[in-house]
Amino acid sequence: MSDREKLLNDVKRSVAAYCEAFHDFGFKPNDPIVRLHEPTFGAEEINAAVEVLLSTRVTMGPKVKSFEREFADKFGFRHGVMNNSGSSANLLAIAALSNIKTRGHLRPGDEVIVPALSWSTTIAPLIQYGLVPVIVDIDPVTLNIDPNEIERAIGPKTRGVMLVHVYGNVCDMAAITDICRRHELVLIEDCCEALDAWYDGRPVGKFGSIGTFSFYFSHHMTTLEGGICVTDDLELAEMMRILRAHGWLREVEKPEPYLAENGDVDPRFLFVNLGYNLRATELQGVFGSVQLPKLRSYVDARRANTAGFQQSLSRWSDLIDFQQETPGARSSCFGFPITLKDSAPFTTADLSRHLNAAKIETRPIICGNVALQPVMKLYEHRVVGDLKHSTRVMRRGMSFANHQAVDGAARDYVCGEISKFMITRGLG
Numbered sequence: 001m002s003d004r005e006k007l008l009n010d011v012k013r014s015v016a017a018y019c020e021a022f023h024d025f026g027f028k029p030n031d032p033i034v035r036l037h038e039p040t041f042g043a044e045e046i047n048a049a050v051e052v053l054l055s056t057r058v059t060m061g062p063k064v065k066s067f068e069r070e071f072a073d074k075f076g077f078r079h080g081v082m083n084n085s086g087s088s089a090n091l092l093a094i095a096a097l098s099n100i101k102t103r104g105h106l107r108p109g110d111e112v113i114v115p116a117l118s119w120s121t122t123i124a125p126l127i128q129y130g131l132v133p134v135i136v137d138i139d140p141v142t143l144n145i146d147p148n149e150i151e152r153a154i155g156p157k158t159r160g161v162m163l164v165h166v167y168g169n170v171c172d173m174a175a176i177t178d179i180c181r182r183h184e185l186v187l188i189e190d191c192c193e194a195l196d197a198w199y200d201g202r203p204v205g206k207f208g209s210i211g212t213f214s215f216y217f218s219h220h221m222t223t224l225e226g227g228i229c230v231t232d233d234l235e236l237a238e239m240m241r242i243l244r245a246h247g248w249l250r251e252v253e254k255p256e257p258y259l260a261e262n263g264d265v266d267p268r269f270l271f272v273n274l275g276y277n278l279r280a281t282e283l284q285g286v287f288g289s290v291q292l293p294k295l296r297s298y299v300d301a302r303r304a305n306t307a308g309f310q311q312s313l314s315r316w317s318d319l320i321d322f323q324q325e326t327p328g329a330r331s332s333c334f335g336f337p338i339t340l341k342d343s344a345p346f347t348t349a350d351l352s353r354h355l356n357a358a359k360i361e362t363r364p365i366i367c368g369n370v371a372l373q374p375v376m377k378l379y380e381h382r383v384v385g386d387l388k389h390s391t392r393v394m395r396r397g398m399s400f401a402n403h404q405a406v407d408g409a410a411r412d413y414v415c416g417e418i419s420k421f422m423i424t425r426g427l428g
């Protein structure tokens, strides 16, 4: 073994020993804490990243490329374009679909239908590209965009639908793909909460032109920060590769046509379009490769928690609504969202206060009804209907942890605290 290998092994052993000694994120009945998120990574990922750092080859390169291939192959996408966040993935998707070189591209003033219950950066790229978000309501049972509301919102300027698979629950893809086909609408799937969610045997991200995923720390698997765009369309993939990095040609699969036209420019510095720098690093790439094989076990844990919570909390089902899995779908259960019925004589603030005092973290569901967020006052958009279900989720909805480190004991603790809360209010 070389000196280099020996030193590297020493470093790795130390990292493993450190993690073994200090990284215990499991639930402890004697010191109960249920955080919204716990890390999905440990010594294996940290050591892979340390090795990349020690190599000094850190900017986007072969590790990112390998991860893109592994991710795309795992789910059966033709192309994966990794970038530095789910928000960047949404930006890149809309940038590619709006680019003047893209066939039938979206144009300023075109309308794109989005669910009211979504995330800020689901909608921001539309506005940034001069598109007009048309905000429609959700189905209160699945919490996903209501296909009937999509149909109702379609007007002469409608060109696309950008949906969100809320908390990993897949939208009604049969109905939505049918609507998009009939009205010739571009479909973009924001799958940032729905890694490894499936519908009718197909993974999310596979139903439209582009799907986007997030690998943020709190998601099903992580690359620290990170995201990926997936598509089966080579032209869109190439466009995203160009826009991701400076507008240059370096990462495209088939540069030949550009090279033939621009023989007098150094191909390493051939700028063929506008661009950003949304690249992921090699650390993120290698993190992804180590995390990906573990993804299914994390999702299974979240699914088991969902089933467990639903079963235990069903005794309160006259007061609390649970998100229901879409028929034909396999949700990847991102968090455990609940909505208080009108009959519940308490607020989410009351329940959160009780749970937070018991060291159980809670949060609102995504950004609630996005049309009610102050940002939307600044920019042109269209609202269809009263958005009452999304507003209700904003006012009466909340969620708590449902991640891979939550186990039966943690669930019993959370459900026990909810029972205590109900009993103190004479509801037990």
Ligand SMILES: Cc1ncc(COP(=O)(O)O)c(C=O)c1O
Binding pocket: 085, 086, 087, 088, 090, 118, 119, 121, 122, 164, 190, 192, 193, 214, 215, 216, 226, 227, 366
């Ligand atoms: C639906 C949705 N889209 C986009 C994002 C943005 O992802 P990121 O935090 O990686 O930028 C999130 C964040 O969780 C999200 O929930």
